[in-house]
Amino acid sequence: MIRRFLTALVLMSFLPANLYAEALHGLSIYGPEGLKYKKDESYVYANPSAAKGGRLTLADFGAFTKLNPASLKGVPAPGLNGLVFQTPMDSSSDDGEPFSQYGNLVESVDLAEDRMSMVYHIYKMAKFSDGHPVTADDFIFSFNIIHHLEYHPVYKEYFKDIAKVEKIDSHTVKYTFAIFNQELPLITGQMLIFPKHIYGAPGSNFGSDFDNIAIGSGPYEIEKYEFGKYITLKRKADWWGKDLPKNRGRYNFDQITWKIYLDPVAQREAFKGGGYDASQINSSRDWALDYKGDFVKKGYYLREEIPHNRVAGMQGYAMNMRNDLFESRKVRAAIALAFDFEWSNKNLFYGQYTRNQNYFDNNEEMKPKGLPAGKVKKLLMDLQGKYGADVPKTALTKPVGAPGEDQPFEKNIQLANALLDSAGWKIGADGIRVKDGKPFKFTLILASPGFMRISEPYKNNLAKIGVEMDIKVVQVAQYEESLREFNFDMIVASYPQSRSPGNEQRYMWGSPAAKTPGSRNYAGITNKAIDELIDIIIKASKRDELVDAIQAMDRILTHQFYVVPHWYIAYDRVVYWNKFSRPKINPSQAPIIGNIIEWWWQDEAKFKKLEEARSKGSAVN
Amino acid sequence: MISYIIRRLLLMFPTLIGIVTITFITIQFVPGGPVDQMKSILLGHGSEMSEAGGAALGKQGKAQELDPERLEELRKIYHLDRPLWERYLRTFLWFAPEDKERGFWTNFFDYDSWEGFLVFKFGNSFYRNKSVLELIVEKLPVSASLGVFSFFLIYTTCVVLGIAKAVKHGERFDTVSSIFVLIGYSIPGFVLAIFLIVFLGPGDGAIAHWIPLSGLTSASAYGYEDWSTWRKIVDYLHHLAAPLFCYVIGGFATLTMLTKNAILEELRKQYVITARAKGLPEKVILFKHILKNALIPLVTGFPIAFLGMFFTGSLLIEQIFTLDGLGLLGYQAVIQRDYPIVMGTLFLFSLMALVGQLLTDLSYVLIDRRISFEESQG
Numbered sequence: 001m002i003r004r005f006l007t008a009l010v011l012m013s014f015l016p017a018n019l020y021a022e023a024l025h026g027l028s029i030y031g032p033e034g035l036k037y038k039k040d041e042s043y044v045y046a047n048p049s050a051a052k053g054g055r056l057t058l059a060d061f062g063a064f065t066k067l068n069p070a071s072l073k074g075v076p077a078p079g080l081n082g083l084v085f086q087t088p089m090d091s092s093s094d095d096g097e098p099f100s101q102y103g104n105l106v107e108s109v110d111l112a113e114d115r116m117s118m119v120y121h122i123y124k125m126a127k128f129s130d131g132h133p134v135t136a137d138d139f140i141f142s143f144n145i146i147h148h149l150e151y152h153p154v155y156k157e158y159f160k161d162i163a164k165v166e167k168i169d170s171h172t173v174k175y176t177f178a179i180f181n182q183e184l185p186l187i188t189g190q191m192l193i194f195p196k197h198i199y200g201a202p203g204s205n206f207g208s209d210f211d212n213i214a215i216g217s218g219p220y221e222i223e224k225y226e227f228g229k230y231i232t233l234k235r236k237a238d239w240w241g242k243d244l245p246k247n248r249g250r251y252n253f254d255q256i257t258w259k260i261y262l263d264p265v266a267q268r269e270a271f272k273g274g275g276y277d278a279s280q281i282n283s284s285r286d287w288a289l290d291y292k293g294d295f296v297k298k299g300y301y302l303r304e305e306i307p308h309n310r311v312a313g314m315q316g317y318a319m320n321m322r323n324d325l326f327e328s329r330k331v332r333a334a335i336a337l338a339f340d341f342e343w344s345n346k347n348l349f350y351g352q353y354t355r356n357q358n359y360f361d362n363n364e365e366m367k368p369k370g371l372p373a374g375k376v377k378k379l380l381m382d383l384q385g386k387y388g389a390d391v392p393k394t395a396l397t398k399p400v401g402a403p404g405e406d407q408p409f410e411k412n413i414q415l416a417n418a419l420l421d422s423a424g425w426k427i428g429a430d431g432i433r434v435k436d437g438k439p440f441k442f443t444l445i446l447a448s449p450g451f452m453r454i455s456e457p458y459k460n461n462l463a464k465i466g467v468e469m470d471i472k473v474v475q476v477a478q479y480e481e482s483l484r485e486f487n488f489d490m491i492v493a494s495y496p497q498s499r500s501p502g503n504e505q506r507y508m509w510g511s512p513a514a515k516t517p518g519s520r521n522y523a524g525i526t527n528k529a530i531d532e533l534i535d536i537i538i539k540a541s542k543r544d545e546l547v548d549a550i551q552a553m554d555r556i557l558t559h560q561f562y563v564v565p566h567w568y569i570a571y572d573r574v575v576y577w578n579k580f581s582r583p584k585i586n587p588s589q590a591p592i593i594g595n596i597i598e599w600w601w602q603d604e605a606k607f608k609k610l611e612e613a614r615s616k617g618s619a620v621n
Numbered sequence: 622m623i624s625y626i627i628r629r630l631l632l633m634f635p636t637l638i639g640i641v642t643i644t645f646i647t648i649q650f651v652p653g654g655p656v657d658q659m660k661s662i663l664l665g666h667g668s669e670m671s672e673a674g675g676a677a678l679g680k681q682g683k684a685q686e687l688d689p690e691r692l693e694e695l696r697k698i699y700h701l702d703r704p705l706w707e708r709y710l711r712t713f714l715w716f717a718p719e720d721k722e723r724g725f726w727t728n729f730f731d732y733d734s735w736e737g738f739l740v741f742k743f744g745n746s747f748y749r750n751k752s753v754l755e756l757i758v759e760k761l762p763v764s765a766s767l768g769v770f771s772f773f774l775i776y777t778t779c780v781v782l783g784i785a786k787a788v789k790h791g792e793r794f795d796t797v798s799s800i801f802v803l804i805g806y807s808i809p810g811f812v813l814a815i816f817l818i819v820f821l822g823p824g825d826g827a828i829a830h831w832i833p834l835s836g837l838t839s840a841s842a843y844g845y846e847d848w849s850t851w852r853k854i855v856d857y858l859h860h861l862a863a864p865l866f867c868y869v870i871g872g873f874a875t876l877t878m879l880t881k882n883a884i885l886e887e888l889r890k891q892y893v894i895t896a897r898a899k900g901l902p903e904k905v906i907l908f909k910h911i912l913k914n915a916l917i918p919l920v921t922g923f924p925i926a927f928l929g930m931f932f933t934g935s936l937l938i939e940q941i942f943t944l945d946g947l948g949l950l951g952y953q954a955v956i957q958r959d960y961p962i963v964m965g966t967l968f969l970f971s972l973m974a975l976v977g978q979l980l981t982d983l984s985y986v987l988i989d990r991r992i993s994f995e996e997s998q999g
Contacts, residue, residue, distance in 0.1 A: 055843065063945055065749050072698065074749050149698060153659060153691045160688070209750050227759075228945040230841030259841050261834070262949070263941040266818055270834045273823020293825035300825075477653030480661050518660075 023110050023121065026102035027089065027186050029500055030543050036097045039245070043094065046249035046599060047583040052235075054579075054602025056253040057276040058593065059267055063228030063260050066209035070192055072150045074209060077231045078258045081192065083251075083597070084233065085216035088120055088139070089189025090246055093587035093595075095309060098499035098543070101189045102246050105134055105217060111185050115177075118185050122171040127240045128195045129221045136167040141196035150207030155191075162188060182541070183502060193217065217241075219251040232257040249583065252601035271575065274300070274614075278576035278596050287573045288350035299620035300610060302578050305571040308588035311497040312354075312362035312570070316563035317444065317458075318493035321524040322486055322514075325442055329392065330423040332561035334416035336403040338461045339564045343409070348454060353567035358400040358558045360497055360550060362570055368400050368551040379552040383529040390529040395559040402565045416465045425466070433466035441468040442489035447479040451492055484518045493522045493563060499589070501550055505534045509557065523562040530556055578620055579607040622986075626979070633975045638713070640971050641738065644964055645709055654958050655747045656695050699747060712964065714739045743965030748957060753965035756950060761931065763939065763946035766837060766861055768930035771869045776926075779873055780919070783880025788907070790885060798877075806874035810867040811937035817863050818941065832863045836943050864942040868935055876919070883915040917988055924980035928973050 028034025042048055058078070066074035069081050081087075089101035089109075103109070106120040126134035143165040146156055163178040177184045198215050199206055214222050219239045225231035233256045241247050259276055261267035268286070271279050272295060281287045295301055319326040319335060326332055341355050360366040372380055377396070384391040404412035425433040425440055433440040444455060452473060459469045469490070474482070482488045495508055506513060511526040513519035533553040540546035572592045581603040586595060613620045696702045700711075707715075714737040718728035728734045736742045743753035751759070782802075786795045818824075821831045837860050838853070839845055848856070887893065888911065896906045934948025947966075954962035985992050 262943045269822040269824035295825035
């Protein structure tokens with residue numbers, strides 16, 4: 001009691017009173033109301049009575065070379081983040097909360113009302129695997145070490161707006177931010193915490209590989225490994241965090257091994273022979289034609305398509321409007337209509353993909369439905385009044401969708417021809433359209449030869465509307481350079497989106513980004529209505545405000561035909577050996593293999609059945 | 622003789638300097654160095670390489686531009702902030718005393734003050750916290766395993782087979798063995814490797830499960846530490862069999878044919894006729910007289926083959942069987958633009974090839990007394 005009082009006193013001496021709101025067990029980007037879980041609740045996607053024990057073997061493609069998860073050089077071993085090393089907070093994968101984090105190493109957090117500073121209260125019982133307690137010094141060390149020359153620049157960029165971290169007492173630290181950013185308090189929760197007494201000891205160099213000394217506070221420790229070959233983690237039976245509500249039913253396997261493979265065929269064959277337990281398949285061909293042998297028929301391993309609701313974002317052929325070929329919206333629509341997704345999906349992807357209909361696809365909440373109504377409609381009408389054609393009429397009168405979907409392809413070709421005719425492009429002598437003496441020819445540049453076979457049919461379809469597309473595969477470095485300088489006609493662009501859109505939107509669609517070399521505004525979008533909506537998105541402090549602005553922006557983007565929409569896959573393709581059980585809910589925001597590691601468990605009954613069936617060569621019933 | 626050797630050794634310098642200089646110049650014009658790659662990672666372009674969008678596969682990265690300050694840091698880490706001429710000289714020989722207080726001459730005679738190829742320092746990899754030499758040593762077990770076994774397999778098989786074929790020239794045995802050797806020669810090792818994995822690997826489509834797929838040992842298996850030494854050796858040989866088979870299969874043809882033809886040529890010579898005329902048994906003629914002469918081209922190829930056997934690399938076979946050896950190291954170094962490894966291995970292996978060539982030439986003198994370098998140089 002007295003200690004508490006003293007802490008409070010120290011706190012007060014640091015800051016004027018009333019600045020901090022009540023201490024919370026978690027943080028949500030939308031304030032305390034955004035937190036779905038109470039302090040003592042476990043996640044809905046956990047099974048608190050999951051059996052502990054067993055072994056899980058996984059495969060990793062490509063050799064790892066170090067045990068340091070945050071240094072510049074080398075490839076870190078799998079499983080280090082989260083299992084061996086921990087971060088202050090744990091991101092919730094619940095579909096019901098877009099961006100929430102709960103205490104991992106910290107018991108509670110006080111966030112200043114202006115969101116410019118915060119205080120973490122570290123669990124007193126938190127310990128590193130060598131028994132040393134986790135303290136404020138470790139938090140400060142882990143922050144300061146970021147400035148080490150050999151800390152990975154990706155993280156340096158990510159954490160650059162945290163101005164300082166100060167010690168208040170042995171288990172209390174204060175973070176101060178350099179700028180206002182809604183996400184910053186949550187970002188602090190994602191920093192890896194390293195033991196100062198190990199990695200800050202005299203003579204130790206953070207740039208090293210941590211060979212033999214990977215000491216973290218997580219549920220597992222490294223049992224054995226060989227660089228480039230395998231690594232085995234062992235569950236700590238007496239882990240300090242095992243009884244925390246958020247860890248109930250979590251981390252069930254006694255041992256987790258990753259075997260390294262360098263060749264996809266070898267990796268595939270090894271799985272099918274039981275060399276490892278689970279694999280996510282990312283090739284439509286493999287999924288359609290492989291993993292269909294004797295063992296799957298006998299039920300030794302299972303094939304499963306697990307639906308997910310991660311935001312699909314947008315992938316497509318982006319048209320560079322800096323080239324005046326694509327300046328007209330009519331022309332862009334025509335180019336988009338000439339892409340025959342149905343054919344490609346059937347013939348190239350075995351029907352596994354879904355067409356991208358808009359920029360925030362595959363998300364119930366953000367995807368605009370039907371015609372605009374309510375606040376979204378009002379937003380669009382206002383913007384149309386202000387900026388005219390920047391908001392196309394169809395954004396108000398038509399739903400979102402891929403150009404020409406649900407229509408026979410022949411009709412789309414007719415429509416595209418008509419659009420090009422009316423835009424002033426006339427068919428020339430050689431069948432290529434011409435306007436003002438300039439033929440309609442452009443080049444699609446690709447970094448991956450894999451897209452050749454996908455783009456060839458599109459090239460043929462474009463020829464049908466009098467447009468000549470040249471396909472060129474260039475070296476990655478040259479590709480980067482072309483993108484940086486926006487020196488291309490068309491590329492395959494991918495715009496991934498999170499459930500919590502923010503600053504990065506400016507970088508993808510904002511007018512200033514169109515002139516910033518290296519930005520993701522590949523199409524060269526300069527649209528005042530979109531700029532205004534981006535401002536609303538970034539400043540939004542309430543979820544519905546944000547969603548309305550996202551939907552309005554999405555409608556404009558979609559109806560401006562900046563890209564020829566591609567496709568996404570709406571489910572995870574997984575194969576796994578028939579010896580596991582899992583919780584009822586799969587938190588699909590997280591990668592499926594990660595869920596297997598954290599939430600699944602070895603089911604002894606299934607395990608025995610499988611062993612028996614395999615020894616007899618009979619089917620598992 | 623000694624002056625000849627010294628002359629040859631001195632001539633290696635311009636060759637090596639030439640090789641490294643050309644590589645150094647080429648590298649300056651190739652885009653995609655470590656700094657470019659970091660930019661690319663930050664921009665998240667990696668996701669565009671896959672068929673379906675990055676987002677759909679669960680990578681939700683927010684792209685960022687690299688800060689100019691970070692860029693400068695990176696250039697410093699990779700020594701790219703230094704002028705071109707300095708980087709060029711550093712490759713060969715550079716005086717960089719760590720402790721300037723110690724006095725010039727103390728530093729001058731300290732090996733640690735020097736860097737560069739000429740003092741056999743090859744620098745550190747761009748992407749690993751290891752020196753080029755350490756990395757080569759790390760990969761040696763795989764390369765030496767493949768190299769030593771294949772060396773002995775190929776040499777013993779080829780010599781025996783070559784002799785047998787020469788003796789039974791034109792007979793059925795000769796024809797049939799030629800067909801097999803040539804089939805082996807014409808099958809690319811990696812195609813055979815894939816074939817073996819699919820049909821004899823662990824998968825459920827295989828005919829038999831003979832081939833394990835996890836490197837050189839089962840070290841990742843539970844309880845491997847408790848295995849007996851004998852079991853570990855068997856396990857090692859079991860793992861080595863398939864990659865070795867794929868690796869040597871193409872190597873028999875050349876050496877077998879070389880041996881056979883050399884013997885055939887000798888058979889027609891006068892001294893063989895003389896030997897027969899004086900009534901020596903065929904075996905004695907073959908092993909005492911013919912072999913000595915016929916194997917000269919084989920034996921002179923020995924030094925290079927012997928040096929080479931520890932540094933054998935085969936990219937595709939290493940990749941397919943997850944053997945992390947020198948072939949893969951070199952390939953990845955080129956792909957990732959790990960220039961210290963590219964230049965270091967190039968220098969070392971060129972040096973070895975040159976020394977090997979010298980040893981070959983010298984072995985001619987040892988074997989065939991009629992050859993003398995002094996005369997030919999005169």
